Amino acid sequence: MEDKQQPLFSAANRKLLLTPIGKNNPITMQVLGICSALAVTVKLEPAFVMAVSVTVVIALSNLIISLLRNTIPPRIRIIVQLTVIAALVILVDQFLKAFVYDVSKQLSVFVGLIITNCIVMGRLEAFAMANKPWQSLLDGIGNGAGYGMILIIVAFFRELLGSGTLWGYPVIPEAAYEAGYVNNGMFILPPMALIAVGIIIWIQRARHKELIEK
Amino acid sequence: MENLLNIFVKSIFIDNMIFAYFLGMCSYLAVSKTVKTSVGLGFAVIFVLGITMPINYAIENFLLKKGALSWINPELAGIDLSFLSFIIFIAVIAAIVQLVEMIVEKISPTLYNALGIFLPLIAVNCAIMGGALFMQEREYASIAEASVFGLGSGIGWLIAVVGIAAIREKVRYSNIPAPLRGLGITFIITGLMGIAFMAFMGIKL
Numbered sequence: 467m468e469d470k471q472q473p474l475f476s477a478a479n480r481k482l483l484l485t486p487i488g489k490n491n492p493i494t495m496q497v498l499g500i501c502s503a504l505a506v507t508v509k510l511e512p513a514f515v516m517a518v519s520v521t522v523v524i525a526l527s528n529l530i531i532s533l534l535r536n537t538i539p540p541r542i543r544i545i546v547q548l549t550v551i552a553a554l555v556i557l558v559d560q561f562l563k564a565f566v567y568d569v570s571k572q573l574s575v576f577v578g579l580i581i582t583n584c585i586v587m588g589r590l591e592a593f594a595m596a597n598k599p600w601q602s603l604l605d606g607i608g609n610g611a612g613y614g615m616i617l618i619i620v621a622f623f624r625e626l627l628g629s630g631t632l633w634g635y636p637v638i639p640e641a642a643y644e645a646g647y648v649n650n651g652m653f654i655l656p657p658m659a660l661i662a663v664g665i666i667i668w669i670q671r672a673r674h675k676e677l678i679e680k
Numbered sequence: 681m682e683n684l685l686n687i688f689v690k691s692i693f694i695d696n697m698i699f700a701y702f703l704g705m706c707s708y709l710a711v712s713k714t715v716k717t718s719v720g721l722g723f724a725v726i727f728v729l730g731i732t733m734p735i736n737y738a739i740e741n742f743l744l745k746k747g748a749l750s751w752i753n754p755e756l757a758g759i760d761l762s763f764l765s766f767i768i769f770i771a772v773i774a775a776i777v778q779l780v781e782m783i784v785e786k787i788s789p790t791l792y793n794a795l796g797i798f799l800p801l802i803a804v805n806c807a808i809m810g811g812a813l814f815m816q817e818r819e820y821a822s823i824a825e826a827s828v829f830g831l832g833s834g835i836g837w838l839i840a841v842v843g844i845a846a847i848r849e850k851v852r853y854s855n856i857p858a859p860l861r862g863l864g865i866t867f868i869i870t871g872l873m874g875i876a877f878m879a880f881m882g883i884k885l
Contacts, residue, residue, distance in 0.1 A: 497863060500705040544803075548774060552767040560763060575813035578766045582809040584706040656700050657874030664860070664867030671859035679862030 483604045486612035489674060492585050493616045494667045499585030504620065504659040505576055510633045512572045513621035514614075519558045519577065521610025524586050527551050528606035532594040547590050548581070555580045585613055620662045628653030684828045687820075691832030694881055697807045698840035699874035704807030708841050709866060718845035721802075722838030726831065728802050729811050732776050733830025734823050736769055736812045744768065762816075769812045777803045807837050844870060 492498045499520075506516045527550050531538075538546050559577045562570035570577065580586065589609055594602040625631055630638040630649045638647065652658055671677045697703045704725070711721045742748055746760035781799045785792045802808060811833050820826045847869055856865050 494863070497709055498706060500702060500709070504702045504705075545774065548770055549767070552770050556763060556766050559766070575810060575817055578769075578813045579703070579806050579810055581766055581770050582804050582806045584804065584806075587804055655875075655878065656702065657871040657878070659702070660867045660871035660874060664864045664871065667864040667867065668857070668860045671864065675859075678858050 479601060479604055482601055483608040486605070486608040487615060488612075489677070491612045491616065491670070492588075492609050493613055493663065494670050495677065496585075496588065498588045499583045499613055500663070504663065505656065506573055507617055507621040507624055507659050507662075508628070508654055509572075510618070510621045510625050512569050513617045515562065515566060515569045516573060516576065517610070517614025517617045519562070520580055520583065520585070520613055521607060523551065523554045523558060523580050524589055524610045524613075525603055525606035526554055527586055528589055528594040528602040529599055530554075531590050532597060532599045532602035535595050538595075543595070547587060551586050551590075552581050585609060616663065616666060619666060620659055623662060624653045624658060628658075684824060687825055688828050688832040689883065691829050692836040692839070693877065694883065695833075696836040696840060696877055697810065697833050698837060698870070699877045701810060703810035704805045704837055707802075707805050708837075708844070708870075709863070712841055712845040712848055712866070715842060715845045715849060718841045719838075722834075722841050724799055724802055725805065725807060725837050726834030728773075728777060728780065728799075728808055729830040729834040729837075730827065731780065732773050732808060733811060733815060734827045735776065736772055737815055737820070737823050737826035739768060739772065740765065740816055765813075765816060770809060773808050773812070774803045807833065840873070843873060847873075 486492055490496065493500060506512045527547070530550050531547060534546070555578065558580070559570070562573070562577060589606060593605045597605070622632070625633075626637065627650050630636060630643075638649075694700070698705065698708060707721060711717045740748075742751065744761045744765050746762065747757045749759050749761075750757035777799055781792075784799075811830055815826050815829060818829075820829060844866065848866060851865060851869070860868075
């Protein structure tokens with residue numbers, strides 16, 4: 467019954483891990499999980515914590531659902547998936563509150579919103595329900611990383627241009643301020659996150675012509 | 681009364697779900713291709729937010745909050761169940777959406793046909809869950825305030841989604857750089873709309 471055993475990092479499995487980071491990025495191509503993503507990108511640190519949390523939740527929920535996939539009745543699968551996701555998110559939330567309290571305060575409701583983040587549900591429905599646990603875990607990590615990458619790129623530019631710092635440390639030299647350089651306060655405000663993502667999509671599609679929409 | 685009106689205006693214009701918090705972006709991008717479908721989903725969101733918000737408020741304040749159980753027995757005052765709030769809120773939302781779908785189907789088939797396909801989508805719309813979590817975080821003083829906040833957020837979402845749908849219908853005839861077509865330009869337009877909405881910032885009644 468069992469088909470031929472593949473090596474753990476065969477070409478197909480590497481592809482699962484890597485395509486979501488590049489061409490099939492969950493944010494810029496699949497349009498999933500934008501909801502809770504952008505509000506946390508004012509600073510690099512919360513964006514990084516958010517990226518790690520989402521990756522953990524996607525990877526583990528993909529793994530769990532994939533292990534259970536043959537026992538879940540199709541009619542109630544959404545409820546089962548939501549329960550698994552919600553339980554994992556509660557774990558992540560309690561963990562953040564215990565170890566990085568400041569960041570968890572900054573993230574406020576957005577940790578809870580990982581539950582309704584369409585990326586998690588989307589990957590469960592599209593991948594974990596039909597694939598083996600190891601592949602699902604890789605797919606989860608890949609999608610989490612692709613999502614986190616966009617978050618970190620946006621946060622990098624917003625923090626650098628908006629507050630002149632990176633990870634809380636000032637990087638723009640004093641001399642620049644004395645010469646008349648001013649931080650662009652616009653980048654701290656929410657609309658710039660949307661425009662930044664728009665520009666990332668623009669650059670990505672200009673590089674890969676086959677992704678252009680008609 | 682003044683306080684309620686203030687929360688209402690604030691939740692529509694200043695703390696707009698889309699422009700200030702990016703909540704419900706997935707369905708926002710998915711249905712905003714035509715005005716007609718966006719109006720349908722917008723009303724469904726108002727509907728569900730308006731119903732789930734008071735229910736979640738009651739659950740939060742009579743079951744989950746620290747000391748909330750003291751109405752059953754003063755000995756229970758020390759129990760804090762707030763870590764359960766995520767799973768309970770999402771369960772309530774999913775259940776209410778299912779219930780609303782069944783009731784609407786029974787009572788008003790016309791409304792069901794209009795909202796039908798959108799209702800199941802709403803259970804995983806971040807705007808609904810986000811509303812519940814904001815309600816929890818901001819600690820509204822009464823159930824009326826929470827309901828008004830729910831309705832206001834829903835209306836704000838409707839305005840945003842109908843606005844972008846109307847713009848997208850026109851943008852189709854414009855000459856946009858090819859890589860920016862579709863998703864890219866929608867993001868940028870949403871950003872520009874958000875800048876426009878920032879003009880409301882600081883309004884207080």
